[in-house]
Amino acid sequence: MKIHCRLLVVCLLGxxxxxxxxxxxxxLLNDIKSVDQQAQGNRQxxxxxxxxxxxxxxxxxxxxxxxxxxxPLAVNWLRGAFESLADQRLKATKTLPKKQLEAFVLDTRHDxxxxxxxxxxxxxxxxxxxxxxxxxxxxxxxxxxxRDAVARLLTQADTLFEDGxxxxxxxxxxxxxxxxRDDDQIKSIVDKLRELGQEVDLPEHFGLLLSWKLIGPFDxxxxxxxxxxxxxxxxxxxxxxYPGKDSTEVTWSAYATADDxxxxxxxxxxxxxxxxxxxxxxxxxxxxxxxxxxRLGTPNAWKVWVNGELIFGREEYHHGTRLDQYQFxxxxxxxxxxxxIKICQNEQKESWAQKWEFQLRVxxxxxxxxxxxxxxxxxxxEEAKANAESGDNS
Amino acid sequence: xxxxxxxVGLALFCVTQVGADWTxxxxxxxxxxxxDALPVKFDISDGTNVAWTVDLPGRGLSGPIVIGxxxxxxxxxxFRQDRLHVxxxxxxxxxxxxxxQFLATGRTMSHPKMCNATPQPASDGKRxxxxxxxxxLICLDLDGNLQWFRGLxxxxxxxxxxxxxxxxxxxxxxxxxxxVENASESFATAMDVETxxxxxxxxxxxxxxxxxxxxxxxxxxxxxxxxxxxxxxLIGYDPQTGQEVWKHAAECATIPSATxxxxxxxxxxxxxxxxxxxxxxxxxxxxWQEQRLGPSTPSPIVYDGRVYTTNRAGVLRAGxxxxxxMLWQLRLKGPFSGTPVIADGKMYxxxxxxxxxxxxxxxxxxxxxxxxxxxxxxxxxxxVVDGALYVRSDEHLWKISEKK
Numbered sequence: 001m002k003i004h005c006r007l008l009v010v011c012l013l014g015x016x017x018x019x020x021x022x023x024x025x026x027x028l029l030n031d032i033k034s035v036d037q038q039a040q041g042n043r044q045x046x047x048x049x050x051x052x053x054x055x056x057x058x059x060x061x062x063x064x065x066x067x068x069x070x071x072p073l074a075v076n077w078l079r080g081a082f083e084s085l086a087d088q089r090l091k092a093t094k095t096l097p098k099k100q101l102e103a104f105v106l107d108t109r110h111d112x113x114x115x116x117x118x119x120x121x122x123x124x125x126x127x128x129x130x131x132x133x134x135x136x137x138x139x140x141x142x143x144x145x146x147r148d149a150v151a152r153l154l155t156q157a158d159t160l161f162e163d164g165x166x167x168x169x170x171x172x173x174x175x176x177x178x179x180x181r182d183d184d185q186i187k188s189i190v191d192k193l194r195e196l197g198q199e200v201d202l203p204e205h206f207g208l209l210l211s212w213k214l215i216g217p218f219d220x221x222x223x224x225x226x227x228x229x230x231x232x233x234x235x236x237x238x239x240x241x242y243p244g245k246d247s248t249e250v251t252w253s254a255y256a257t258a259d260d261x262x263x264x265x266x267x268x269x270x271x272x273x274x275x276x277x278x279x280x281x282x283x284x285x286x287x288x289x290x291x292x293x294x295r296l297g298t299p300n301a302w303k304v305w306v307n308g309e310l311i312f313g314r315e316e317y318h319h320g321t322r323l324d325q326y327q328f329x330x331x332x333x334x335x336x337x338x339x340x341i342k343i344c345q346n347e348q349k350e351s352w353a354q355k356w357e358f359q360l361r362v363x364x365x366x367x368x369x370x371x372x373x374x375x376x377x378x379x380x381x382e383e384a385k386a387n388a389e390s391g392d393n394s
Numbered sequence: 395x396x397x398x399x400x401x402v403g404l405a406l407f408c409v410t411q412v413g414a415d416w417t418x419x420x421x422x423x424x425x426x427x428x429x430d431a432l433p434v435k436f437d438i439s440d441g442t443n444v445a446w447t448v449d450l451p452g453r454g455l456s457g458p459i460v461i462g463x464x465x466x467x468x469x470x471x472x473f474r475q476d477r478l479h480v481x482x483x484x485x486x487x488x489x490x491x492x493x494x495q496f497l498a499t500g501r502t503m504s505h506p507k508m509c510n511a512t513p514q515p516a517s518d519g520k521r522x523x524x525x526x527x528x529x530x531l532i533c534l535d536l537d538g539n540l541q542w543f544r545g546l547x548x549x550x551x552x553x554x555x556x557x558x559x560x561x562x563x564x565x566x567x568x569x570x571x572x573x574v575e576n577a578s579e580s581f582a583t584a585m586d587v588e589t590x591x592x593x594x595x596x597x598x599x600x601x602x603x604x605x606x607x608x609x610x611x612x613x614x615x616x617x618x619x620x621x622x623x624x625x626x627x628l629i630g631y632d633p634q635t636g637q638e639v640w641k642h643a644a645e646c647a648t649i650p651s652a653t654x655x656x657x658x659x660x661x662x663x664x665x666x667x668x669x670x671x672x673x674x675x676x677x678x679x680x681x682w683q684e685q686r687l688g689p690s691t692p693s694p695i696v697y698d699g700r701v702y703t704t705n706r707a708g709v710l711r712a713g714x715x716x717x718x719x720m721l722w723q724l725r726l727k728g729p730f731s732g733t734p735v736i737a738d739g740k741m742y743x744x745x746x747x748x749x750x751x752x753x754x755x756x757x758x759x760x761x762x763x764x765x766x767x768x769x770x771x772x773x774x775x776x777x778v779v780d781g782a783l784y785v786r787s788d789e790h791l792w793k794i795s796e797k798k
Contacts, residue, residue, distance in 0.1 A: 037549045039591040042542045046589065049540060072499040073545050076532075080540025083494050087538070113497065120495075147473065182473045299556075312551070316577040319556035319602075325503055 029066040067114035112142035138179035181367035207369025208262025208361040216278025219245040225277040232279040256379045266356040275347040285373040286332040297325040298358040301344035318353040416460040416777040418516040419562040428778040431738040445793040446488030453788040454511035457774040470510030475502040492538035500528035500547025504558025514562040527559040542590035552579035560604035566633035575603035594636030599624045605651040650689040660694045682718035692733040722759040731773035744772040
């Protein structure tokens with residue numbers, strides 16, 4: 001066991017002054033932030049929390065400040081430290097530093113997760129805070145704040161709508177949609193806007209990718225194809241012709257989905273193959289070098305590559321699917337980026353095991369769409385049907 | 395053989411839990427049986443024998459645990475079920491002592507029936523180990539102070555299940571052990587209770603598995619085996635090293651868990667299989683197998699020489715625990731997800747639709763003696779401590795006891 005020397009000094013000092021302690025708070029918080037995978041830094045962080053809890057002078061917002069740059073594990077350690085401290089203060093003094101907490105909540109330079117914690121403890125001692133704070137959170141970096149702000153607008157708009165004041169409700173629904181990032185809220189808003197005669201490009205709001213080049217089926221008998229490196233994994237050749245499943249020759253073909261949620265149904269785009277692998281490829285033009293989130297939904301086993309680099313893969317079949325089922329970061333470079341997906345269908349015969357589909361969107365960490373500079377106009381369902389029949393889906 | 399069955403039978407008549415705590419899934423002895431007498435009649439609509447009710451901030455299939463004068467419970471909330479709650483309530487009043495919240499670091503998707511707070515927490519009497527479907531394991535002291543946090547899907551990114559994970563942790567000595575089995579990255583691991591550091595990690599069969607580990611004592615009270623079942627087998631491991639010690643090489647169920655009583659294991663396998671641990675043997679003895687006693691989701695429960703299971707149709711079946719002979723069956727209103735508990739000869743079952751049913755087991759056949767609507771959906775395994783039953787839904791936690 002290695003105990004950090006500086007922490008040991010802190011522990012041995014015991015009765016040091018609060019001034020001395022204040023200087024060491026940053027050290028203790030850094031020790032907590034140092035936790036990492038597989039329990040790295042756990043002992044040090046555990047001792048640091050114990051030391052923090054011994055001192056009444058630790059500023060709550062100082063602990064919240066430490067959330068910035070912390071990994072997801074460290075955020076939870078810091079959250080645990082904060083809540084113990086806040087609970088101690090609240091039980092001892094029956095209040096919390098309202099002004100400091102509110103200032104922290106409103107300062108969007110702070111970590112959104114820390115701001116949310118500050119808010120949730122603030123409302124324990126100030127029941128007017130919600131009505132004061134939430135209306136301004138519609139475009140906040142915190143998904144939870146956005147959700148609360150959207151919910152408030154939805155209530156307003158729904159009341160007007162149900163009272164027959166439909167034209168008055170429309171701008172409120174439109175405003176709510178600008179902030180909405182959660183599918184349930186978006187669906188409620190879009191349903192109402194469409195009822196009001198408004199057109200909403202739902203795939204664009206989500207950043208769903210609609211236009212793909214498909215190639216398959218390759219063989220996935222006995223689910224063995226997941227680990228087979230078929231030619232598209234090594235080179236994207238638009239003119240490539242390869243031996244596919246059952247000795248058929250497979251080539252790339254264009255396909256655009258008209259689905260509101262960007263679902264590419266391979267049983268329709270190709271055929272209801274079983275024991276099969278299909279690859280889907282698209283180009284994404286980024287305005288800048290940036291890290292985005294790729295969010296995938298599929299009930300099938302899959303792998304995703306960006307610019308030839310394997311981002312993630314998972315061999316799970318028919319355990320359900322939903323929007324944003326898998327979320328993973330990916331680096332995009334300025335200009336053209338190649339996104340390749342491998343979608344594997346197994347040979348299960350049950351009626352609930354026949355789906356062979358995927359949906360993929362590109363967004364930031366909040367869920368705000370990141371759109372390709374070459375995003376094609378959306379294909380309306382009729383066109384999609386006609387294109388599918390003519391074989392021209394581009 | 396006859397002598398052997400007599401010995402087994404004696405053990406099966408002495409399986410009730412003593413002591414005031416309920417520290418894990420199915421109680422401190424993981425058998426779901428208590429000597430405490432509970433009220434037979436209760437009604438939440440008029441408050442009859444309902445000591446208190448508390449509102450909960452999130453969903454949960456996880457049952458409560460009770461340590462001393464406190465009840466501990468987990469829940470999960472949020473559009474993505476990514477907010478993790480650990481709460482502590484006073485057993486006398488239901489007053490909230492503390493409430494800590496964390497953020498899931500693993501995947502939170504699950505079947506709609508399940509949620510992130512599906513595994514039941516466990517305790518070593520000094521700490522709470524709150525485990526979630528996202529494979530986040532949170533260790534708090536009894537006063538709610540974080541001791542350590544592990545994100546096992548953060549560490550092993552393909553350890554997840556889009557249907558949700560359900561296996562509850564167990565504590566053996568100074569190790570907290572979790573079973574993380576799914577269609578991709580499957581393992582079991584033991585962590586030091588004080589630090590969360592890994593003591594061992596072993597590969598486990600790839601495939602969905604929602605069963606929970608349980609513990610079997612060997613020749614001495616200090617000799618323990620952590621027992622893990624899967625669709626391939628049931629294995630007894632040394633909890634300190636993760637080394638396999640013995641194995642029952644047969645397909646086992648992946649939803650209901652095995653129940654240990656003395657040196658006997660009642661395993662959902664081939665219906666229901668009774669195994670007897672044999673010291674120094676690499677395999678337990680198969681004592682009997684009975685297809686008709688195969689359980690659905692709830693785990694088997696053993697009391698007073700009988701083994702009880704419930705099936706998909708909501709039929710409670712009783713068998714002779716010594717030889718598997720079918721004794722009686724009673725049609726109840728199911729379906730059931732939570733494992734029932736037995737207190738003072740009465741079984742308390744909660745259906746998924748929230749119907750409580752009390753069955754008197756003391757006669758020749760089981761007799762339904764009380765039903766009560768809880769309205770909420772209930773999928774947890776309740777706790778029984780000190781004359782009180784604690785049960786939760788997605789919205790509420792109730793204490794059922796005679797008011798003092």
